[in-house]
Amino acid sequence: MTVRDTTAPHPTRRLVLATGAAALAAPGLARAQARFPDRPIQLVVPWPAGGSADVQLRSIGDIAARALGQPVVIQNRPGAGGTLGPLSVAQQARPDGHTLTQMHLSVLRRPWMMRTPGWDPVADFTHIIGMTGWLFGCAVKADSRFRTWQDMIAFARANPGRLTFTTSGIGTTNHLAMESIQEKDGVQLTHVPYRGSNEAVTAVLGGQVDMVCDSSTWAPFVENNQMRALSVWTAERVPRFATVPTLKELGYDLVVTSPYGVSGPKGMDEGVVRVLHDVMRDxxxxxxxxxxxxxxxxxxxxxxxxxxxAFIAERVEYEKAMVRRLNLSLDG
Structure with missing residues (x-):
């Protein structure tokens, strides 16, 4: 990560100074904003290192650091279906813009799976920017007995519970998609959750699990013929996996990309939010x-x-309704 010489005024700091100067009623706040950022920024990634979101956000941090004049340090904090890291930011971080987290759909869904919700995805965070989503799909080891999706479903139908699949956690978007697929086809698969997609791929390659159904950490292994993709979850086929069918082609009314962004703890100053949004957008x-x-x-x-x-607030209501409809619970 590049650390810029901070002895000369930086364009980002001039922007903050101008924003603060306009708020004549709050000169103390203006002085605080003028110093942002005054130390490294920590970006919490709630997955193990090496997955697609981790690599993408590391890239964002490296590029943003050049404009901010301070390093953006990635901290991997996996666990609890990708919610441990964001929750630690919401509950422990100061709202000064120096601690941020990836915000993804499991953070919006998981509290409604508890008897007593542990956090409010709208009120307990300052949401800053939406960025990208994931390519999801299912892949097996190259020497698997399953050459097609139909092979896998036929085996699952004849052998209830015997076929294992892995995702990055209970209650994650990809886990719920697989639950919907099983419900539609009347099959029973055994879910073996891991903390992240890279660990899930390792488990499949090592023969501990039959199939990974997760973000595209599996893609390079498909390209080098160590794995075989059985489905992708995009609206259209993926050009570099042109022979792999989408879920819609396989008869499921599902398109899953799970958009994510970056947020901070509640109470962040809007001038600081503007600076962070602008450098991350760029x-x-x-x-x-x-x-x-x-x-x-x-x-x-x-x-x-x-x-x-607005997307977060709307999606929270959708996730609440889905949890109730599927009767999902983490309380047993």
């Missing part, structure tokens, strides 16, 4: 970050702050 639009997203077939799903906040 980083997102660079050819450097586009190359990372293209590597993992991650769609661009940019949303500015107000649009992203």
């Amino acid at each position: 980083a997102l639009m660079t050819p450097e970050n586009a190359e990372v997203r293209n590597r993992f077939d991650m769609p661009l799903v940019y949303q500015d702050t107000q649009t992203y906040r």
Whole structure:
């Protein structure tokens, strides 16, 4: 990560100074904003290192650091279906803009799976920017007995509970998609959750689990013939996996991309939010970050702050309703 010489005024700091100067009623706040950021920024990624979101957000951090004049340090904090990291930011971080987290759909869904919700996805965070989503799909080891999706379903139908699949956690978007698939086909698979897609792929390659159904960490292994993709979950086929059918082609009314963004703890100053939004938006639009997203077939799903906040509020209501409809619970 690049650390800029901070002895000379930086354009980002001049922007904050101008924003603060306009708020004549709050000169103390203006002085505080003028110093942002005054130390490294920590970006909590709630998955193990090496997965697609981790690589994409590391790229965002590297590029944003050049504009901010401070490093953006990635901290991997996996656990609890990808919600441990965001929850730690909501509950422990100061709202000064120096601690941020990836915001994804499991954070919006999981509290409603508890008898007593542990957090409010709208009120307990300051949502900053929407960025991208994932390419999801299912893949097996190259020497698997399953050459097609239909082979896998036929085996599952004849052998209830015997076929194992892995996702990045109970209650994650990809886990719920697989539950919907099993419900539609009347089959029973055994779910073996891991903390992240890279660990899930390792488990499949090692023969501990039959199939990974997760984000595209499996893609390079499909390309080098160590794995075989059985489905992708996009609206259209993915060009580099042109022979792999979508779920819609396989008869499921499902398109799953699970858009995500970046948020901070509640109570952040809107001037600081503007600075962070602008540098992350600019980083997102660079050819450097586009190359990372293209590597993992991650769609661009940019949303500015107000649009992203509206999306979060609307999606929370959708997730609540889905949890109730499927009778999902983490309480046993």
